[in-house]
Amino acid sequence: MKHIKQQFSIFSTNPDLVYIDNAATALVPDTVVKAIATYYTEYPANIHRGLYDISTKATRAYESSRKKVADFIGAKSDEIIFTSGTTFGCNMIAQSLKSRLTSVDNIVITRYEHHANLLPWQKIAQEIGCELRIIDIIKDGEDAYTLDMQSAQSCIDSNTKVVSIAYVSHVLGTITPVNDIIALAKTVGAISIVDAAQAVSHMPINVKDLDCDFLVFSGHKMYGPTGIGVVYGKKERLSSIEPYLLGGGMVKEVTDVSGIWKEAPEKFEAGTPPIASVIGLASAIDFIRGIGWENLQTHEKEITMYAHEKLKEVVDIIGPIDLEKRIGVFSFTILGIHPHDIAEVVNRDMVAIRAGHHCAIPLMTYLGVPGAARVSFAAYNTKEDIDILIGAIKKVKVLFTVK
Numbered sequence: 001m002k003h004i005k006q007q008f009s010i011f012s013t014n015p016d017l018v019y020i021d022n023a024a025t026a027l028v029p030d031t032v033v034k035a036i037a038t039y040y041t042e043y044p045a046n047i048h049r050g051l052y053d054i055s056t057k058a059t060r061a062y063e064s065s066r067k068k069v070a071d072f073i074g075a076k077s078d079e080i081i082f083t084s085g086t087t088f089g090c091n092m093i094a095q096s097l098k099s100r101l102t103s104v105d106n107i108v109i110t111r112y113e114h115h116a117n118l119l120p121w122q123k124i125a126q127e128i129g130c131e132l133r134i135i136d137i138i139k140d141g142e143d144a145y146t147l148d149m150q151s152a153q154s155c156i157d158s159n160t161k162v163v164s165i166a167y168v169s170h171v172l173g174t175i176t177p178v179n180d181i182i183a184l185a186k187t188v189g190a191i192s193i194v195d196a197a198q199a200v201s202h203m204p205i206n207v208k209d210l211d212c213d214f215l216v217f218s219g220h221k222m223y224g225p226t227g228i229g230v231v232y233g234k235k236e237r238l239s240s241i242e243p244y245l246l247g248g249g250m251v252k253e254v255t256d257v258s259g260i261w262k263e264a265p266e267k268f269e270a271g272t273p274p275i276a277s278v279i280g281l282a283s284a285i286d287f288i289r290g291i292g293w294e295n296l297q298t299h300e301k302e303i304t305m306y307a308h309e310k311l312k313e314v315v316d317i318i319g320p321i322d323l324e325k326r327i328g329v330f331s332f333t334i335l336g337i338h339p340h341d342i343a344e345v346v347n348r349d350m351v352a353i354r355a356g357h358h359c360a361i362p363l364m365t366y367l368g369v370p371g372a373a374r375v376s377f378a379a380y381n382t383k384e385d386i387d388i389l390i391g392a393i394k395k396v397k398v399l400f401t402v403k
């Protein structure tokens with residue numbers, strides 16, 4: 001997969017760059033940049049409104065991108081809503097479901113949610129006076145850092161109205177047994193929401209197979225541009241919730257006192273959407289498809305195994321040992337060295353990694369660490385990248401004289 005790097009200009013201008021912060025944002029291939037540039041140079045018009053050629057062309061490109069996204073996750077076009085990202089998607093769904101909740105209900109999330117899928121539910125639980133329950137992770141043994149299904153069974157009960165879970169933990173790399181959790185949610189009639197921000201670029205997703213009610217993700221974590229995300233919603237769910245944003249493009253009728261909304265997806269896309277980014281997202285899907293899931297997953301498995309072997313010799317990994325239960329996202333600590341120091345020193349060798357609380361402060365508190373360093377892999381990463389990382393970590397340890 002070394003040739004993949006050639007598709008990213010950043011590696012020609014920065015040949016020594018070892019970019020392994022992909023869980024934060026993946027790099028963007030030239031094809032995606034070109035698709036966006038083509039929109040701006042050839043048909044940079046607004047959509048759904050203009051009666052002239054370049055607007056029609058923009059509308060076609062926008063709607064065919066929606067179809068591409070829908071096909072990518074096994075949905076129908078009118079079940080795809082473009083948003084600014086996962087954070088917006090989580091907030092939008094939470095606010096749209098708020099009116100259905102009462103103080104006797106409970107909302108269920110996992111121990112490893114990103115703040116984006118934690119804070120909106122915390123706020124709603126506080127406002128409604130209902131309970132926010134947290135499915136725990138297993139603490140010790142072979143299955144440490146995987147989701148505790150016994151805890152899931154005790155959290156989800158007849159008062160559960162919403163189950164909102166990360167498909168993959170952005171800190172631990174843990175893959176959630178989403179099918180099992182969604183099945184549990186169904187037995188009690190709860191609405192299921194999947195935060196697929198960390199899953200979408202690593203595994204094929206089919207929302208019909210998952211049978212979730214909602215699924216959200218961001219374009220920039222899947223080789224696409226920033227500022228674009230997706231909310232998938234089952235058609236009947238989208239019909240039954242109120243729009244979060246009101247404004248142009250989402251109404252059939254308006255009088256001085258009220259409006260009648262269009263059907264989904266327009267109902268949820270008030271205002272001018274990020275047209276260029278939507279087109280870029282469709283191009284990112286072409287990039288993933290061009291590599292093919294089989295190649296991508298084989299490569300990522302190989303890299304994950306290699307990284308696991310090498311990293312465990314030099315750092316303390318916080319995440320599942322069983323590689324079948326995780327993806328190539330490794331958080332780690334080195335006793336006596338602050339994660340920020342690790343990140344700063346490896347950067348001297350052009351190794352870009354993440355350090356901090358990763359927008360998961362309650363998880364850090366639970367794990368008893370102030371923060372962690374994190375590496376996360378994508379299609380263009382090679383074993384050589386990992387060797388450079390390990391060399392850089394060894395230098396950190398020498399600098400801070402850790403044996």
Ligand SMILES: Cc1ncc(COP(=O)(O)O)c(C=O)c1O
Pocket residue numbers: 023024085086087088114116117166168169170195197198218
């Ligand atoms: C699991 C998860 N959910 C949500 C988010 C928020 O995504 P965004 O910043 O694109 O809205 C992230 C970002 O790291 C994430 O990893």
